[in-house]
Amino acid sequence: MRLVFAGTPEVALPSLRAFIDSSRHDVVAVVTRPDAPSGRGRKLERSPVAALADEHGIEVLTPVKAGEPEFLDRLRALEPDLCPVVAYGNLLPQRTLDIPEFGWVNLHFSVLPAWRGAAPVQAAVRNGDDITGASTFRIVKELDAGPVFGVVTEKVRDRDTSGDLLTRLSESGAQLLLSTVDGIEDGTLRAVEQPSDGVTYAAKITVEDARLDFTTPAVAVDRLARAVTPEPGAWAEFRGERLKLGPVTPVDDVTLPAGEVLVERKRVLVGTATTAVALGDVQAQGKKRMAATDWARGVRIEAGERIS
Template structure:
């Protein structure tokens, strides 16, 4: 099939590569404009652009894809189908209708649950046992189109946002290839979403990672995993930011106040929460490298009774 691919971040790369490997003709790749990075303002290409360049594919980077001249230019490619994966702009109906089979989206949740920008992380934060990928026929709404294909993926006990991201990127790419085959064979079946059952996965912010120790240890442990690697969960220790990368729930009750360090062991900093305690296992103090709590305690003086987040 002649595919118009639209995507920007790492999550989209796996799908683009699988489309190329499957022998489909990628007639164009649309990705977000390049951005300057760092003090030197060096130009940073999107991950999708890097792959497109490596394969010699035509690249388009419109500031606003909805502009008429952009749609006219893309229509000249005469795509059979548009494949959209985390592109980063809202597409107008004229663009969605332009390919022969319209546009499909690889969405990292089991729709209609977790529509929106950050379904991977919120599925962990909310304690879901499973998640997955849905291939959806796109319409003008926010992840509201008819479902075409889906695959379910279990969320493991120690799953992080990063590890689940990788699993879903791979699963979504394979599912998309199966879906393209179904389009070619004329066997596509579309199922409408139940909007009453939908939930919204809001965009992540750094502030979301600020740990509120009045919440339960279970809730905080999920927050830590969901926000690993970005934007990360954090608190403060003696006025410095302390990122928390890994923690375990402690069933023992210590009787301290929320945020209080109630015990120090050879490999953990035990902190009281609103319900049960949290054993911090991997942390990073502002200005220091990421390390196991045991290594941190051997090189940094910290006292039992210290309250985090003050």
């Protein structure tokens, strides 16, 4: 098949590589978000998908909006049979969806209809799901509501961060997406409408959403910290300044008032509504990330001080 692949971040790379390496399909172009400023110098950088396409001499299309007339004209000229999508990050209007004969097929990182939306992996971790996965489906106008071609499942491990889980899903999902496109080409695969029961939504997590609330139980603090690692990153305030926090570890042998900090020789504990949690990495404003014990020694925490 002639494919135009749509995607932007690193999580899309395993799928793009799978199509590039496939002997059955020809990636004639990729669609990705425009170059964006990055780093302290705010230098424009290509998206990971664009950079990989450049390496392989594949045409890169970067419309600001996927309904732009110039983009639509070029997409029609490319005559794609199908457009695979992984984390593209842009809305696809119906006039764009109608161009390829076999439509746009999305790899979504949940077992649909659970966790439709922008942050399915973060939602699975925060919710304490035991099992999650990835689904391939035909894109329709309604958000993540199209008929499903296939599913893979993945166990959520006790200490998984969203980054850990997404890395595994991006690899297994790439093979699912490739086999889905193979099956569509063969005519051996048919999409099945999603059930109306079990629909849940996972909205994008903002920086404010990632603030840890130590007045909640330890299990909730732990899940949120892992859910927002690496992006947007957990945080709280200490002495009136923002403190970035890595994942925490619940402990069963210490109880402290919510937010109160206890410094021990090999760990730094913070109270919650239940038992304490042990801090992992910590990054104060203007400082490098470091182990919590090193941070605590540097700031000389006084008895009764709190993180909020």
